[in-house]
Amino acid sequence: xxxxxxxxxxxxxxxxxxxxxxxxxxxxxxxxxxxxxxxxxxxxxxxxxxxxxxxxxxxxxxxxxxxxxxxxxxxxxxxxxxxxxxxxxxxxxxxxxxxxxxxxxxxxxxxxxxxxxxxxxxxxxxxxxxxxxxxxxxxxxxx
Numbered sequence: 001x002x003x004x005x006x007x008x009x010x011x012x013x014x015x016x017x018x019x020x021x022x023x024x025x026x027x028x029x030x031x032x033x034x035x036x037x038x039x040x041x042x043x044x045x046x047x048x049x050x051x052x053x054x055x056x057x058x059x060x061x062x063x064x065x066x067x068x069x070x071x072x073x074x075x076x077x078x079x080x081x082x083x084x085x086x087x088x089x090x091x092x093x094x095x096x097x098x099x100x101x102x103x104x105x106x107x108x109x110x111x112x113x114x115x116x117x118x119x120x121x122x123x124x125x126x127x128x129x130x131x132x133x134x135x136x137x138x139x140x141x142x143x
Contacts, residue, residue, distance in 0.1 A: 061112075061142060119141065
């Protein structure tokens with residue numbers, strides 16, 4: 001894996017060594033391609049920082065309730081509890097940003113769309129985030 005030097009957004013202007021990767025996205029439609037598009041990316045990126053977490057999606061989805069909808073917040077907490085090291089690794093990739101939890105959690109929630117055989121999006125609901133701040137998030141139902 002090649003390593004690129006990327007300017008940090010930190011006030012000190014320090015350079016961070018960040019891995020270069022090739023993204024194989026199902027959602028990005030680069031050059032008219034809808035599936036398996038490839039493009040070079042610099043971390044942090046879902047394909048690089050979230051691989052370990054994404055590998056556990058089917059198992060964690062299987063832990064979600066079958067008798068009611070569950071929220072993205074509930075799913076993320078279950079995933080983070082099950083894969084604490086991978087969660088911290090992914091979160092640390094966004095530490096230089098203004099809202100690392102919100103950024104990571106948004107990506108984790110969006111990734112649920114990649115599992116239509118296991119879950120379906122049912123709407124949005126009121127829910128507290130990890131800091132117990134009120135807001136809204138996606139709700140899901142196991143298929």
